[in-house]
Amino acid sequence: MAISDYFTRFLQLRDELSARDLELLREIPTTVRTYDSGEEVVSVGAHTRSCLMVRGLTGRVNRIVGKADARAITALHVPGDFVDLHAFVLKKLNHSVVAFGQVEVEFVEHADLVRMTESFPHLTRLFWMTTAIDAAIHRQWLFASSVLRSSAHLAHLLCEMYLRMEMVGVARDYTMTLPLLQRELADILGYSPIHINRAVRDLRDRKLVRWQAAEVEILSWHGLTQLARFDPTYIEVERRPR
Amino acid sequence: MAISDYFTRFLQLRDELSARDLELLREIPTTVRTYDSGEEVVSVGAHTRSCLMVRGLTGRVNRIVGKADARAITALHVPGDFVDLHAFVLKKLNHSVVAFGQVEVEFVEHADLVRMTESFPHLTRLFWMTTAIDAAIHRQWLFASSVLRSSAHLAHLLCEMYLRMEMVGVARDYTMTLPLLQRELADILGYSPIHINRAVRDLRDRKLVRWQAAEVEILSWHGLTQLARFDPTYIEVERRPR
């Protein structure tokens, strides 16, 4: 198999791909796998391949040393995201990646990525950019967790996830599927599950969202972005030569 | 001028550099500049060069759109850090970089980095790794801000900063210079300055640190790391072929 169209689209939103670039992307061999909800897609430790999301939602889970139940989810990944591409240069990860709902991923061998970096600098820079966008999202999460209170913080997450999903075409009409339990939202935003529940209720009461199990409908994009002070520039959507 | 030894050391802690690699690093031209406390080293927006820390401490500052005083500091940088190398692939930054205390940096032109990526894949991967380590630190900050309460959170920052400074040789004997006001610590950790003050007092009361203006002495590394549940693996110090 070859690298999925989602990732190609992700790159094309940020830079022009030459015919040669596209051909090279198609030549990278991949292995497809599916996972059920809760399964570990990538485990803690050393790796010789990285995975690319094709379908569903995954998250990076950091657990605390020694203490069983303390965990944080430090990133979420939608189709088109190169989930653990950073493992290509880090070699070893201190977090795992788990599936939220049914998930399909493609694995790319690091050996093939080394070959790419040896001969194709433009694609290399674009892959590098991919990990830099992840880092920009991390900074935005830090910013949000520092500046926003619970409802606004949750609203920020919804804005980001909708925009990211809409950009690659897995969400539209201000509606998305977000298969996260309130307990998992708590691990993402750093609140207790009960407080997440109150934040969800608050967004409902303000008529900003309709939220039924995993189905989220944004009733007022304007209201939600305003509450969250959401500024999407960090998602880096401009097409520029890189 | 050529790239500073601190950065070379930073890389050598993570991978072996060949004679050719070292030579190439020396050939990259740089421009040195110094800044006074509070000055903006890098501004928000597009850039054609990135900067490398030589002396002092800098931080990345995210400001909120429209609202004057809400700001967060999403990263700190010590000598050897390639502060905004991510701008090489992102092209545009949504944060600024400011100096904490007197600072000396070297600027590297992106044009020179492009040349490097065109011909020297090993160094390219190491530069890429540098930004991936930044991202790993971001994730650890997210984790800390999600899991730790104020004193432990502050302790975590101290552990990290000491270790990073000790590794490149600008701190030793469990003593470091950290020219941050309590207001700035507040922007880093997401608390109010008053609460930071109480956290500092708590660490003092527990006999974990002596802290006088910018001089921090860690009285019990063991106690501090235990309180912070500090696990340094994320700083990625193992030497591996990359």
Add this chain to the structure above:
DNA sequence: CGGCAAATTGACACATCTCAAAGCCTGTGG
């Protein structure tokens, strides 16, 4: 229908914020 996990609610405890005031340090000018 019953059973389970998740979502929801309420009450209270704890963490953190805000406002206000006092203390401390340092540089400056008399």
Add this chain to the structure above:
DNA sequence: CCACAGGCTTTGAGATGTGTCAATTTGCCG
């Protein structure tokens, strides 16, 4: 050498945000 001003640190008290515990309700699935 002293007095003062300004910025930072420290402290206190009350308000708000968030966590914990316990119980109830809901929704799904066997």
